Amino acid sequence: DTGVSQDPRHKITKRGQNVTFRCDPISEHNRLYWYRQTLGQGPEFLTYFQNEAQLEKSRLLSDRFSAERPKGSFSTLEIQRTEQGDSAMYLCASSPLTASSGNTIYFGEGSWLTVV
Amino acid sequence: RKEVEQDPGPFNVPEGATVAFNCTYSNSASQSFFWYRQDCRKEPKLLMSVYSSGNEDGRFTAQLNRASQYISLLIRDSKLSDSATYLCVVNRAGGFKTIFGAGTRLFVKA
Numbered sequence: 497d498t499g500v501s502q503d504p505r506h507k508i509t510k511r512g513q514n515v516t517f518r519c520d521p522i523s524e525h526n527r528l529y530w531y532r533q534t535l536g537q538g539p540e541f542l543t544y545f546q547n548e549a550q551l552e553k554s555r556l557l558s559d560r561f562s563a564e565r566p567k568g569s570f571s572t573l574e575i576q577r578t579e580q581g582d583s584a585m586y587l588c589a590s591s592p593l594t595a596s597s598g599n600t601i602y603f604g605e606g607s608w609l610t611v612v
Numbered sequence: 613r614k615e616v617e618q619d620p621g622p623f624n625v626p627e628g629a630t631v632a633f634n635c636t637y638s639n640s641a642s643q644s645f646f647w648y649r650q651d652c653r654k655e656p657k658l659l660m661s662v663y664s665s666g667n668e669d670g671r672f673t674a675q676l677n678r679a680s681q682y683i684s685l686l687i688r689d690s691k692l693s694d695s696a697t698y699l700c701v702v703n704r705a706g707g708f709k710t711i712f713g714a715g716t717r718l719f720v721k722a
Contacts, residue, residue, distance in 0.1 A: 527708060536620075538699050538712035539656065552709060587655060600646065601710055603655040 498522060500604035502588050508610045509578055516574045517607045521590030528571050529601060530563055531587040532556065539587055545571060546593065578611045585609075615639055618700050618713035625720055629690045633716045635683045635700030645676055646701040647685050650715065656699055659685075690720045 501520040509515050521528050526547050531539035542561070543553045547568035557563075560578075565571040575582055585608050589601040618635045625631050637645075645662035660667065662674040662683050673686040683700055700713035 529710070531712075536714070538616075538714045541709060541711060544708055546708065600658055600661065603657070605655050 500588055500590055500602055502586075502604035502607050504607060505605065506608045506610075508612060511580060511611055512577055514574065514576045515578055515609060516572055517586050517588075517609075519571045519573070519588030519604060520569070521571070521588070522592075522602060524592060525590035525602075526568070526593035527591045527601075528565055529589040529591075530571070530573050531589065533585045533587055533606075534583075542573075575609075578609075580611045583609055583611045613638060614714075615711050616700055616702050616713040618698075618716050620714060620716060622717040622719055625690055625718070627690055627692060627720055627722055629720075630686065630688045631690055631718065632687075633685045633698055633700075633718075635685075635713055637681050637683070637700075637702045637711075639702070639704060640681060642681075642702045642704055644703040645683050646703075647672075647674055647683075648699040648701055648712070650697045650699055652696075656712070659698070687718075690718075692720050692722060694718060695720045 503518045528545040530542040533539045541554050542557050543563045545565040548565050560576045563573045585606040587603050587606045589603045591601040616637050647659040648656040649659045650656040660669050662676045664676050666675045671688045675684045697715040697717050699715045703710050
């Protein structure tokens with residue numbers, strides 16, 4: 497399978513614990529995105545990488561959230577001191593850096609986080 | 613005001629019906645536009661891009677009106693399998709920040 501891969505798919509954690517999600521994009525894609533989605537809402541943009549550079553972060557990404565893409569390949573999203581409001585599906589997506597793509601982005605299956 | 617707005621629905625239609633969804637966007641410098649489909653508890657998947665000249669893919673037709681800043685999706689001859697949430701998606705000028713609407717829920721019934 498050469499699509500976007502996310503791990504773990506499901507995570508249940510106690511409030512106050514730290515969690516980390518990993519994303520492996522489609523191999524030739526330079527751009528990588530993290531989104532968060534809650535029930536009844538569309539995906540909300542969190543952050544964007546072009547290769548290893550983090551070019552934009554949403555105001556939604558509080559100090560407890562950090563994302564990295566150290567070698568321009570896989571990425572991690574860490575949430576520190578989790579709160580119940582962090583419960584959501586965290587979606588990773590990637591796209592190629594070509595004008596012809598029109599920036600079509602391709603999603604992984606998502607990582608479901610439940611904070612109890 | 614949200615940057616991309618959609619009627620949340622739900623739209624309940626019988627099989628074979630024609631249904632249309634609209635979406636408005638606020639950033640006039642937006643560059644590219646898409647419709648994504650999302651099934652319950654699954655990831656969004658690209659349905660089709662939207663071009664200024666309008667474009668069609670089988671039973672699906674997408675239109676873009678830049679002057680009015682709205683995008684539409686028309687589904688003809690609805691199938692049960694069309695039941696899903698349809699997300700309107702706008703890519704900002706500069707090319708990388710992609711903004712999703714909240715989605716329009718469609719139920720197609722036999």
